Amino acid sequence: MDDDDWLDAAALAQIDALEQHHAASSQGSSQMQSPPPAPLPPAPGPPQAPDDLSAPLSHYFGFSALRGGQEEAIRGVLSGRDVCVYWPTGQGKSICYQLPALIARKVAVVVTPLVSLMVDQCAKLNHTVGSLPEFAGRRPAIFLGPHQTDHAAEERALRGEGARVIYCSPEKLMMSNLLTRLAELHARGLLVLIAIDEAHCLSAWGHDFRPEYKELGVLRQRLPSVPLIALTATAVPSVQTDIQGVLAMRQPIVLRQSAFRDNLAITCLKKLGGLGADLQPLVEALQRSVRVPPASRKSTIVYAPTVGLCQQRDRRDVAFGMGIDKPDIRHVVHYGAPKTIEDYYQQIGRAGRDGAPSECTLLANDADFTRYASDFYTEKLPEHAKQYMLASAERLRAFFNQQCTCRWVELLGAFEERAPFASCGSCDVCKTRKEHAGDLERDFSAEARILLTAVRRLPGKSWTHLEKELGDKHSPVAALRAALKVKRKLEVLKEFMTPLVSKGLLAKRTVKGSNAAFEVIDLPPAGAQALTQLERGGGPPLLLPVPELVRRADQKSAEEAVALRAQIEAALQGHGVDVSLVPEAELQPYANGGPVTEAILAYTNTIAGWRARGLDARADAHEELLERIRAWRQAEAESHRLAPASVLPDHVAMSLVK
Template structure:
């Protein structure tokens, strides 16, 4: 396996690659990490490319198709993402299409004709299309013709049970190697921790791949996370007012998306909603609005933005706690693709943990496909990812440092986020921490909410929330452990027992 910084086996002709880059994309130079992947694919070598959001992953497989005047088959998880990339390519005069079940008979016939005639350069399809016999026959024809330049699996972290967006259909993509044994394959993702990268290589059967991993650090982004007040509208309006360019606001549910778009319209902002429940025409209009208006405000579910080419997003605002640090890095990374300063803001509430927990349990059961063991594994992993994200939101350390640590990257404090810039607001929580730990030692274990209620001793809901916050902080400090079944049952850890015997200062911001 090649290392990220090692030389690729065959160097591309500089003038050829640069000429193609200028001709088709208008760029005068490659972005970091792109050229080694392009050269490796042209040399017939498998690749794993982990490049940050906005780092130009798509070009890594698009350019080889144009240089070789052949076809690259691209597996992508979302129809909206495929359609957006195809639209961008067609605007550049590049022959591209996507194959999905929504195509009409005439559209499908036209696509098949272009494919058989060798006119297509990129064909996008969802992973489940490979299970359709007609698609396999089409693939065999292209393979026999010798025009298949490479295979590309976008959002490749979806194949790993350890990834933040596992999709069962991706599990079957190992079949690509058997279907196209001599064709180089590139797997791409914006974030993939070492364990996920190992899974991608194994499950896609990559052969001695070039592994190109670039830092996920984006020095033009500023991270901030704040407790969501009862009415967050003033905070949202304030953030939008100071943002440059486009604004992306993410809400967890379709209903919330529509409610927030309406509230912002009433407040005087020309906000527009986008989610999968809208009809096709409304989604197209929303996408056009976001791409063409000078300062659009779009409220969407988090699927929106994957592959959308809008470089001047000045604000990405989450109205709920994201369920994982890895996913949040991808979503927040849609800001500032032009390299100029941009803000990433999360408004969260501890109650998000409960609503997210229900959603996680439902998703884990669905992904398990009848396998109780797989469903339980997904549930436990998702709960751990959620706790890690909660620790980023409520923790005392640099936001960027904590986020990147979640994907296996160790960096110094950024000096830009709200934690790095805030004045010292810390106080000593040692006394209260001792009460929490002693209570759990006595009882052997207790769920978070009932523990907080007992410690508050009949006081207000605000006091209960303060005890619940403290208990979560003790989990993050590894003094307590929490069950992975979503029940939020807490237990005293060995480190907590040591603390009860010999306490040390615990200074945190409230």
């Protein structure tokens, strides 16, 4: 299901509620049906932009000043120029076509593929601008389509007697007599502009090509003198050129902004424990937010690739449109990868539209990216659009998997924009590089040898097959795993696959199965050569980035080591044993204890258990026996001029007593 289909019912309910509220406030307490209001007269002659745009901006929208580029776009279309607006989400593109219509008191037609977007913007305009006295009894915005129930208002709008902004889908525009009606409107001097929103859909080389959008090229033929304004947040330079060509724009004013959003902190995390475990931190944060006063609460959007996943969390507000024009979204979470890197960028753009710091978290695994290669997603696409989508999905996968370059530097590069910085300072990669400076790479030769050996034994197989091989106690790989100084779980070993692929030592390819696409792994010549060198030994270290799971395991093991040391110290209190006699190696991270700590804890826990059950006599007898053994040990040590521990270590004595 496409993103724009998710919100239709909720969005329509929202606009119905808002418009009912607006109608109620306009009608007051009267129960009588009022006749249609007299049409607002259009401004005579060609549209003219006032010298000062701040006055109408404040009057209609309550803003004190326009943002960078908005004035140029508004003056451009009001002077009859074509305009292209390539700005990130949340930078005020809609003002560029809404304000000209309100200033000129003429109609602006907005073509958009998103039902949720047109409904949301209609609701907002009708609730805000529609509350002004000049629109008493009228709606300044209306959308055309099967969900529109007020056909009289639709008819008034197409006569230029009602709404100033008319939204419609490209299908509605091209599959009805709407073009004829717009030509009539233009002949009467009532059509100020046509806006094509999400204009990247025009381009066959775009990430979201829609054939019906391609037909919009007829607008220039049918309405040659009407200014066109194309707007999108996700168009690389080649797509921008295609947009201008398809629409036959005439020397358009092109307004570009950097795709960088300095208030968005990007984090990429691997899925680990299933939906519940992966989203538990988010659920806890949302639960905490419920205890905050409503006025102080901030919103979160969770994107999931299927409706089923949304329903698993019983989150009905998990949908594409919920972030539209809502300025205080503080967290955008993707559980699973979007189809393309352009989709990802557009969706994280819903966060922090008010400029305040906000978070963007992508939780995914390799299967989330591979799924988009299946026929379910690609069979209806033209070949060029299919190849573009697959390439964009791979760019998103590379962005997600890489651990060395600033996320924003990578993301801007995907849009062919060179970042003027090397570090944004806020993404997970930049934070890791700062926090773990000097420990960004380690020698993981042993782990690499295990994985390369497994792939050599099972070339062209999926991770599922390799996982079985790695877990087989009778496989030759088992001996390599057993020899690891630091024991690695299978999910941790899997984390080394991506950097090995990046180094060209492993190769992944997508295979289409009967039901879905999946990945298989091969050993390329470079990998085979590296494995031979690892088997011979004596070669240079194989440095790889430290995976996040390894850092988590390091932290957990360090915490366990601290807890074990405290447990040993507590256990030895009152037993006359100095903790310094416990080998330090047994108290280090990943040591998991050893024979000394095991013997000490077994003895002390046994004594404590007896006393807890009231068996003090038994405990006293064993402690007395231990002291007699120590006395004998002391005598022997003095006799032979040895240290007592050389005669009989304490942990051995405790083992004898227990």
